[in-house]
Amino acid sequence: MIVVSDTSVITALLQVGRSELLNELYHVVLIPEAVRDELLPAHPNLPPFFRCESILDASEVRRLLVELDLGEAEAIVLAKECHADVLLMDELEGRRVALREGVPFIGLLGVLVQAKQMGKILSVRELIGELEAVAGFRLSAEIKAVAFRRAGEGE
Numbered sequence: 838m839i840v841v842s843d844t845s846v847i848t849a850l851l852q853v854g855r856s857e858l859l860n861e862l863y864h865v866v867l868i869p870e871a872v873r874d875e876l877l878p879a880h881p882n883l884p885p886f887f888r889c890e891s892i893l894d895a896s897e898v899r900r901l902l903v904e905l906d907l908g909e910a911e912a913i914v915l916a917k918e919c920h921a922d923v924l925l926m927d928e929l930e931g932r933r934v935a936l937r938e939g940v941p942f943i944g945l946l947g948v949l950v951q952a953k954q955m956g957k958i959l960s961v962r963e964l965i966g967e968l969e970a971v972a973g974f975r976l977s978a979e980i981k982a983v984a985f986r987r988a989g990e991g992e
Contacts, residue, residue: 841867841916842925844875844908846945847887851880852972855964858948859925860886861957867919869911893918905931916940946976946984953988961988 840863847868850856859866866887868876873889892898892914901910909931916924917940924935924942935942943951949965952958961984968974976984985991 838863838923839867839919839921840865840923840925841869841912841919841921842872842887843912843928843931844872845927846925846948847872847876848879849945849968849972849974850948851876853964853967856884858952858957860884862948862951862955866925867915867921869908869915871907871911875908890915890919901934904934909934913938913940945974946980950984950987953990960990961985962990 842859847856847859850858864886867890868887869892870889873883876883892911894914897914897917898907898910901913905913909926909928912924912926913931913935915921916935917938922941924940925944925948926932926935926942927944932942932944945968949958949961953961958964965974965976965981965984
């Protein structure tokens with residue numbers, strides 16, 4: 838499975854010390870140079886399963902920069918270039934562009950539900966609580982309820 842990530846999913850999991858979930862679920866996560874550059878100031882020692890890849894078509898990135906920041910634009914272009922199975926992205930505008938560009942995506946909640954379904958975590962509810970407390974992760978009660986139901990944790 839080829840997985841590309843934007844910054845936000847990685848940052849949130851690094852902040853709570855749970856980035857290994859991405860390794861357990863996907864083995865290798867590709868990140869473009871802009872995402873690496875966004876991560877390094879706060880996380881100078883990224884785990885080795887994050888593999889930085891260069892973008893081949895800079896004109897595609899420039900085209901997307903009118904709507905997105907550099908990390909989001911590069912992540913979408915990298916996902917297209919390597920025919921990724923999924924792009925990890927939380928930002929609403931980035932997801933809208935990914936959808937338009939034909940790039941399948943999931944956000945952090947989708948990752949957590951997958952992790953629960955595969956037995957990698959015991960509770961989506963507990964990890965979301967930790968993400969909210971430590972990483973400033975914010976979700977509406979409705980969105981959390983959907984994730985809890987999908988993870989088999991009720992409301």
